[in-house]
Amino acid sequence: MRRRHDLSSRTRWTSLSPSADVPFLAFDAPTLDRKNVVRTRRIGKRVLLDLDSSESLVFQPKMAGLLLVGQPPSEAHVRMRLFFECGSEPEVIYWDRRGLGTIHLWSLEQIEEHLGPSKLGPDALAISESDFRLAFCELKREVKPALLDQSKVAGIGNLYASEILYTAKVHPERRCNELNRSQWSRIYRASIDILQEAILREGSTLGDGTYRNAQNNPGEYQHQHKVYDRADDPCFRCKTSILRIVQSQRSTFFCPRCQK
DNA sequence: CGTTCAACCTGGGCGC
DNA sequence: TGCGCCCAGGTTGAAC
Numbered sequence: 001m002r003r004r005h006d007l008s009s010r011t012r013w014t015s016l017s018p019s020a021d022v023p024f025l026a027f028d029a030p031t032l033d034r035k036n037v038v039r040t041r042r043i044g045k046r047v048l049l050d051l052d053s054s055e056s057l058v059f060q061p062k063m064a065g066l067l068l069v070g071q072p073p074s075e076a077h078v079r080m081r082l083f084f085e086c087g088s089e090p091e092v093i094y095w096d097r098r099g100l101g102t103i104h105l106w107s108l109e110q111i112e113e114h115l116g117p118s119k120l121g122p123d124a125l126a127i128s129e130s131d132f133r134l135a136f137c138e139l140k141r142e143v144k145p146a147l148l149d150q151s152k153v154a155g156i157g158n159l160y161a162s163e164i165l166y167t168a169k170v171h172p173e174r175r176c177n178e179l180n181r182s183q184w185s186r187i188y189r190a191s192i193d194i195l196q197e198a199i200l201r202e203g204s205t206l207g208d209g210t211y212r213n214a215q216n217n218p219g220e221y222q223h224q225h226k227v228y229d230r231a232d233d234p235c236f237r238c239k240t241s242i243l244r245i246v247q248s249q250r251s252t253f254f255c256p257r258c259q260k
Numbered sequence: 261c262g263t264t265c266a267a268c269c270t271g272g273g274c275g276c
Numbered sequence: 277t278g279c280g281c282c283c284a285g286g287t288t289g290a291a292c
Contacts, residue, residue: 045286062286064270077270098269100286141262150287159285204285208272211285228285248263251283 031105032057034085043115044123044154056111058104059094065101068093069214079103097210124155124191132191133184136176143179143187144172145248156191159204159228162253164190166227171259172245172252197224204228227253 036052047067049057059067065079072078072095080094080103094103106114113119121127121135135152136143146152147161156164165172168186170179179187198204203219205211206229213219222229226236231244235255245252 060286062268063284064286096269097271098284100269102287139261145263148286157285206285208284210271249265250286 044120044150045157046115048111055105055107058106058111058115060102060104061096062098062100062102064098064210065094065096066212066216067214068095068212068216071216073212073216118151120150120154121152122154124153125195127153129185129188132188133181137179137184139176141176142173142247143170143176144252145250146176147187147191148248148250153191155195158250159206159225160191160194160198162228162251163194163226165259166254167194169259171256172247172254174260197221227255229253 032051037049038052039048039050041048041050045060047059047061049059051057059065061067066072069090069092072093077095077097077099078093079096079099079101082092082094084091094101104110104114122131124132127135132153136146139146139152144161144165147156147164148158162172164187167190168183170183170187198219198221201219201221201224202213202217203211204222204225205218206222209218211219227242230242230253232241234240235242235258238255238257240255240257242253243256245254
């Protein structure tokens, strides 16, 4: 089934205009002229548009980058506009309020170099349970920061790491190498369930509303959060107040009673 | 092997 | 209103 905004096959660039000041644009925009998009795909948290030149446009949105179909929230932070030959195709706009994201045009070799197994682990939604456990279980690190290590397993973000450990009933400060098989099994199954559900609900739009889907609409997964952004609110299981702590300079939320 | 810190940026929210 | 903080779904590299 074709996705609603599938760019594949015959869609062709007619022109491309990066906005005036795009320091992270590491290639000349004209090199994209009249290239066909043969496939769209995701590797971990990156979005790739594979071109018929056997290169790929690689977007890494980081905290605030959005790939939008149609109108951006404002013209101010439009970083790149992709126009297509077929007039009925809407523009694709890369919009990034904070400007932390990057866009690269990479060859197959460069993709292997930057996104290959030495840099990124298997995708969280494609890995087997035993490979998932083996990726982490020898580490002496705390489990929550470990889940964010993209070189072990790719695709788990800060918000979802907290949600996963709540569902798995594992304390975020436990060391990886002190968790048993059934705990790893619960973490694995929770990661699959939560990431799939979050994708289905089109992500979590929090506080300042930064995250949007491709149509610039907010996601719905924030309504499913059990712990993230719920500091001092009661645990849905035991009514204990949810705690916020900081691990590796990132917020972690958890229930100190439910998570052992 | 692991942790901590700073840096990259903008802007919303809060206390004063 | 304004100012000065703190915070933010991420990643990288340096220092220890």
